[in-house]
Amino acid sequence: MIEELRKDFVKNTTQIIVSDTESRVLQSDNNILSIPTGNYLTSVHPFFYTISNLLEEPLDENYFYCVQIENLGKNYFFDIKTKIYRKSGQVALFLIDFTEHYKSVHKIKQARNESIIDFNIAQELNNELQVQRGFKNKFLANVSHEIRTPLNSIVGFIQVLQNTGLNREQLDLVNIVKSSSENLKSIVNDLLDISKIEAGRLEIKNKRFNLHLLLDELVKAHQIQAEEKRITFQFERGESLPRFIVLDRLRLNQVLVNLLDNAIKYTQVGNITFSVTTPSKNRRKIPIVFEVKDTGIGIDAENVTTIFESFTQLEKRGLFGGTGLGLSIVKQLSELMEGKIEVESVKGKGSIFRFTVEAGVSHDQKAEKKLRSRTSKSKESKNSKYRVLLGEDIEVNQLLLMRIFADHPDYSLDIAKNGEHVLKLLDHYKYDLILMDLTMPIMDGFDATARIRNHKNKHISKIPIIALSARCSDEDIEESKEVGMNGYLIKPIDERELFQTMEKLIQRYKRKGQGVS
Amino acid sequence: MSVSKKIVLLGHFGVGKSSLLRRFVEDTFSENYIVTIGVHIMKKEVSIAGEQVTLIIWDVEGTDDFTKYRPSYLMGAASFIYVFDASREVTYSDLKYNLEHLSEKYPHVPVHIIGNKVDLVDANILQENLLSQNIKPDYLSSAKTGENVEQLFENVAAQVLKND
Ligand SMILES: Nc1nc2c(ncn2[C@@H]2O[C@H](COP(=O)(O)OP(=O)(O)OP(=O)(O)O)[C@@H](O)[C@H]2O)c(=O)[nH]1
Ligand SMILES: [Mg+2]
Numbered sequence: 001m002i003e004e005l006r007k008d009f010v011k012n013t014t015q016i017i018v019s020d021t022e023s024r025v026l027q028s029d030n031n032i033l034s035i036p037t038g039n040y041l042t043s044v045h046p047f048f049y050t051i052s053n054l055l056e057e058p059l060d061e062n063y064f065y066c067v068q069i070e071n072l073g074k075n076y077f078f079d080i081k082t083k084i085y086r087k088s089g090q091v092a093l094f095l096i097d098f099t100e101h102y103k104s105v106h107k108i109k110q111a112r113n114e115s116i117i118d119f120n121i122a123q124e125l126n127n128e129l130q131v132q133r134g135f136k137n138k139f140l141a142n143v144s145h146e147i148r149t150p151l152n153s154i155v156g157f158i159q160v161l162q163n164t165g166l167n168r169e170q171l172d173l174v175n176i177v178k179s180s181s182e183n184l185k186s187i188v189n190d191l192l193d194i195s196k197i198e199a200g201r202l203e204i205k206n207k208r209f210n211l212h213l214l215l216d217e218l219v220k221a222h223q224i225q226a227e228e229k230r231i232t233f234q235f236e237r238g239e240s241l242p243r244f245i246v247l248d249r250l251r252l253n254q255v256l257v258n259l260l261d262n263a264i265k266y267t268q269v270g271n272i273t274f275s276v277t278t279p280s281k282n283r284r285k286i287p288i289v290f291e292v293k294d295t296g297i298g299i300d301a302e303n304v305t306t307i308f309e310s311f312t313q314l315e316k317r318g319l320f321g322g323t324g325l326g327l328s329i330v331k332q333l334s335e336l337m338e339g340k341i342e343v344e345s346v347k348g349k350g351s352i353f354r355f356t357v358e359a360g361v362s363h364d365q366k367a368e369k370k371l372r373s374r375t376s377k378s379k380e381s382k383n384s385k386y387r388v389l390l391g392e393d394i395e396v397n398q399l400l401l402m403r404i405f406a407d408h409p410d411y412s413l414d415i416a417k418n419g420e421h422v423l424k425l426l427d428h429y430k431y432d433l434i435l436m437d438l439t440m441p442i443m444d445g446f447d448a449t450a451r452i453r454n455h456k457n458k459h460i461s462k463i464p465i466i467a468l469s470a471r472c473s474d475e476d477i478e479e480s481k482e483v484g485m486n487g488y489l490i491k492p493i494d495e496r497e498l499f500q501t502m503e504k505l506i507q508r509y510k511r512k513g514q515g516v517s
Numbered sequence: 518m519s520v521s522k523k524i525v526l527l528g529h530f531g532v533g534k535s536s537l538l539r540r541f542v543e544d545t546f547s548e549n550y551i552v553t554i555g556v557h558i559m560k561k562e563v564s565i566a567g568e569q570v571t572l573i574i575w576d577v578e579g580t581d582d583f584t585k586y587r588p589s590y591l592m593g594a595a596s597f598i599y600v601f602d603a604s605r606e607v608t609y610s611d612l613k614y615n616l617e618h619l620s621e622k623y624p625h626v627p628v629h630i631i632g633n634k635v636d637l638v639d640a641n642i643l644q645e646n647l648l649s650q651n652i653k654p655d656y657l658s659s660a661k662t663g664e665n666v667e668q669l670f671e672n673v674a675a676q677v678l679k680n681d
Contacts, residue, residue, distance in 0.1 A: 046560040049573045053593030066555020110552045
């Protein structure tokens, strides 16, 4: 019985062929492939060209797994063992048919490879998006800085112009120019905010403030705007809304102004309801819900998910102006404040924008302090290795350095307006290095450095200081050394030189434990 | 009998090894991905400057770990063609490492580096990417459009004959 089975099994699954080293068939049992004696195996399948290589191999026996061989329209998967008899110049080939087994292997590998490739492609797309985003940020920052300077002078001179004894008509025209340039200015500021947020350079500063007062101011301003358009503006204040809360007042205001401005802008008839509520006030931290409901043009279901992305300007909304940046800022600010922004909208009926944020309730200063110490910084500065303080009065220069620092996530940058401000910040925060402009109002860089070097706190008195100056007079350089500065860089600042110098000084400062000299 | 030379296609899976071979031998292309397991071998005769050579091309199952290649698949090769997918960085980010392995184990076998699927990518971005990783492919190809496919195999054949 066994013998019979063995014979059967061998007959169905294996083939033995003997050839010479040129692949001419000497013998074959033809169990699977039928190959006449005297034929070349290479004419059956190109795999058999391998035979001519076998002589050069060190081993007599070789194994080739999972070789695909097509023969007479059928596809086989063989494991093939070869054995060479060097003396007689003969080669034995054992073909073992594993077609069924390898077919199931194929299925598994097909599924695996496809899913890995899909994942790769998704990753690749994501990388591309990141690159684009980085590019967009830099572009935004550049453009907005470039625009801001001339714009400031336009706004300034319009004010001067207004006071030059113009006649009625001229005054009307100037007023139009004024309001347009103010609009433009707020757009540019929005752009700058976005690039700052996305580069992780916007800080949230939680402080105790009077929420009722803020709301009253907002309501008053928007009621007037609504009246001008003949729409009703209603305000509902929840009963248990606390008077004092701990939150970033500036950013909360920015979010609410954006939402309320939008509601008025996009509503032609009907009313706007602004409500602020909280479920309870007997806790240290409470969620506050700000809701702005309008009867405006509404948003398509398909657009609802994209309206918070920067540069999204719904086509229809384009009619009413605006850059579509406001909502993007709202979204990003709300994330920085760890809040949530939601929208419900029916096209043609109106929209509800809801901003929910947790605020500290502060009756006493202690709670406030606790919250303040948890003040969150935006993403990158949190992870920065080195904290640098810049003393610089000119805004363009501040922005320029911010822009340079934005590309170096290992460094975060704080800004002080003058020498006195530098000293104040040093008392509150720990820095690794100071970049000091030499000419500043109130207290210049020399004076500030001299005071720092005389500071009673060792960590502060030894901190590395680099002078930044547009002048490169020998006297200045000499004096900067005398007061105890550790380096002197000339503007315009060379980015590489700046970071090399900073790295060197900071390393030295850290190594010595407390200071450089 | 003309000379025959074994060429092996290497690279991550899904980079288009089988597609390049099919384009070269049969001048066809399919968008369907059918995974190669083990090895699939095809031959094609080419004549280079009047000299005939039969290329025996081993299309080996793709892998990202070249140390896993079965030695019997690579034995006796006159040349390796290392294919990567220009649209997926993972298929070339480890190229240096894999090349080192090959030059250690097969010091005398020349390697040709091919960036395939160029029809899917922006040429400038690809160039920048490759440059930043110091990768210099011998050819950028597309099995889909046929771009550079014949050229790359003929280039391999010519080199193989020269080394003979
Ligand atoms: N657009 C485009 N797609 C290609 C090209 N080459 C191959 N493809 C596609 O890429 C997928 C994989 O191609 P294959 O040739 O099977 O890849 P492979 O390297 O043999 O993969 P494995 O056998 O698993 O190692 C298939 O869907 C092909 O249609 C190309 O040049 N352009
Ligand atoms: Mg394949």
